[in-house]
Amino acid sequence: MAHDSGAAVTPKFSIADPPAGGEPYLLTPGPLTTSAGVKRAMLKDWGSWDGDFRAMTADLRRRLLAIAGDKDGTYDCVPLQGSGTFVVEAMLGSFLPPDGKALVLVNGAYGQRTVQTLGYLDRSYWVLDKGDYLPPRGAEVAAALDADPTITHVVLVHCETSSGILNPLQEIAEVVAAKGRKLLIDSMSAFGALPLDPQTVPYAAMVSSANKCIEGVPGFGFVIADKTEIEAAKGRSHSLSLDIHAQWAAMEKTGQWRFTPPTHVVAAFLQALREHEAEGGVAGRGARYAANCDTLVAGMRALGFETLLKDGWLSPIIVTFFNPAHPKFDFNRFYELLKAKGFIIYPGKLTVVDSFRIGCIGRLDTAVMHQLVVAVGEALNEMGVDDASPPSSAINERAKLVA
Structure with missing residues (x-):
């Protein structure tokens, strides 16, 4: 209960504080999942x-x-x-x-x-x-x-x-x-x-x-x-x-x-x-987000996804992934399958290639990111997508622009 002064007890971050009422985790760059x-x-x-x-x-x-x-x-x-x-x-x-x-x-x-x-x-x-x-x-x-x-x-x-x-x-x-x-x-x-x-x-x-x-x-x-x-x-x-x-x-x-x-x-x-x-200010918050990002990127790459950016320019805030080239991959269905599993992601905002984004910020930790990666793998299986690699045209376009 909020105190009249506006003060409240501040617990340390814990994964035992999931979204209330079965809400999905918001893996977006804000609005994002907040604490109880x-x-x-x-x-x-x-x-x-x-x-x-x-x-x-x-x-x-x-x-x-x-x-x-x-x-x-x-x-x-x-x-x-x-x-x-x-x-x-x-x-x-x-x-x-x-x-x-x-x-x-x-x-x-x-x-x-x-x-x-x-x-x-x-x-x-x-x-x-x-x-x-x-x-x-x-x-x-x-x-x-x-x-x-x-x-x-x-x-x-x-x-x-x-x-x-x-x-x-x-x-x-x-x-x-x-x-x-x-x-x-x-x-x-x-x-x-x-x-x-x-x-x-x-x-x-x-x-x-x-x-x-x-x-x-x-x-x-x-x-x-x-x-x-x-x-x-x-x-x-x-x-x-x-x-x-x-x-x-x-x-x-x-x-x-x-x-x-x-x-x-x-x-x-x-x-x-x-x-x-209480989390340690900028350093503490940034460290948690960085760990979230590392867990996400490693897990998604293990599933065959590729990040839009090379490692040197990845931020611990949000990561963009190429859409798979597989003909059975449909982003809208992918989004709904993940939402049903408790995760809301973000569509891409690029003009050159098809992509989607996953945020690392909000009331999340590495356990949530591991759960997300499992959910992504399940969603791909349900869609019949056995290869998450991007189209060669996307890779070629990136190579051309980065060169």
């Missing part, structure tokens, strides 16, 4: 103007700054209602001035969505597109910045979940800082499980959301930004509701959200933050 404690935290109603809820908001902001590694008070945290895309748009509209220009590093659907958003915002941009298989590298970014001195900002997706690729953030951040430009990071699916310390990865702003590696539920995102950047954003936003400076100024003055906050989601997120701390 996070679910229970949503059973109480909160007044959005009440002092207890204002204290919860302040606690949330402090805890996120601690995870971010803000040791000297240079940065601040601003939560914002809506999905992850809302807060990405808010970041772009607030921190990229109308006369600025962004270099957008693209290697998947979410980088492409950034480009689309900048088009809506009528901001200037240039795109470095690496396709689905490869990350942008520091030397390429340096060359692009040297070639166009009008570029003021670089925008990067930390973990591009359409392919599962983990981009070399520190390498790129160092180049951006050396060239005197500013870095904006979409760390939607990485913050909380992978290091993002501004002392070693300098950035102007980054964004993430409640229902990713902190293991909360959907309903809000948050920006962590240099306070000087927040102050400079006054009057810049294109939107009333997505104005980061206005949201920050209101919270600093009153402790309240400007518009109706997702109170139950905030309560759940605070419990998720306590569980994150």
